[in-house]
Amino acid sequence: MTDYQTIVTAARGRVGWITLNRPEALNALNVQVMRDVVDAAEAFDADAGIGAIVVTGSDRAFAAGADIKEMEALSGSEMLMGDHFGGWARFAAVRTPVIAAVSGYALGGGCELAMMCDIILAADTATFGQPEIGLGVIPGMGGTQRLTRAVGSFKAAELILTGRHFGAEEAERAGLVSRVVPAADLLDDAQRTAEAIAAKSLPSLYAATEALDVALESTLAEGLRYEKHAFAGLFDTADQKEGMAAFREKRAPGFTHR
C-alpha cells in the first residue's frame, strides 16, 4: 500500500478503503487530498482484485468542504487556469463502484465528493449541506449540477440558496442518500454492502456504473441506445456465460471477472 499524506488506504478482501485523514481541518479537501484520493481510487480501479471502493472520513466529519484557507486568496484566473478542482473529474470517472460512507459533516465539497460516488450510505448522525453561498461563492465541485439531478430543482435551489445544513433523514427523503444506518454500524454496513457488490462480475459492474452515469448525462433515447449496446457487449464475457449457466444449474456463479 502506498503511503499517503492525507488519506489512509486498505484492502479488505475485494474491497478497497480510502479514509480521509486530516482531522485538524475536519478533512477539508485541499489539493493534496484531491491528489491522494484520485491516485488511490485509480490504483484500486486498475486492480482486478478490487470490486468495490469505500470512501469515508471520521465520526465527526466525512469532509467539511473544500479547504477555505487554501483557496481564499486565489484570483478568479488562478482558480480557472489552475483548474483548482479539475482532478476530481478523474475520481468521478472511476468505473469500480464507489460507496461514500458518510458520518458527521458532509458540507460543500464534502457533500459534492459524496455525490461523485455511486452509493451514499449515511450514518443517522450525518449532516449535509452546500453552505458556499454564505462564503460569497457557489458550490464548485459539482453541487449545482449533481444535487439538482439527485433531489430535483426546487429542493436543490432551497438548499443551495440558503446554505442550510440538513440531516441524514431529510437527505434520504430527498433522494440524496441511498440508505441511512445507525452510526455505530456504518463501517460494517459499508464493508458488507461493498462485499456484496464486489462478489459480482467486474465487467457487469463497470457496465452498470457507466450506464448509470449516462442516465444523468443524456436524453432517454440516447441512454436507452447506450444500454442496448452495453447489455449486448456483456454477452461476450465469460461471466455472462457462467452467470446464466449457474442459474440454470441452480448453483452459485463462480465469476472470473472476464
Ligand code: CAA
Ligand atoms: N476549510 C478549511 N478549514 C476548515 C474547513 C474548511 N472547509 N472546515 C473546518 N475547518 C477547520 C477550522 O478552520 C478549524 O481549524 P482551526 O482549529 O485551525 O481553527 C477546524 O477545521 C475545526 O473546525 P471548527 O473549529 O470550525 O469546528 P466546529 O465544530 O466549530 O464547526 C463546521 C464545524 C460547522 C463544519 C465548521 O468548521 C464549518 O462551517 N466549516 C466550513 C464548512 C463550509 O463552509 N464548507 C464549504 C467550503 S467551500 C467549498 O466546499 C467550495 C466547493 O464547493 C468546492
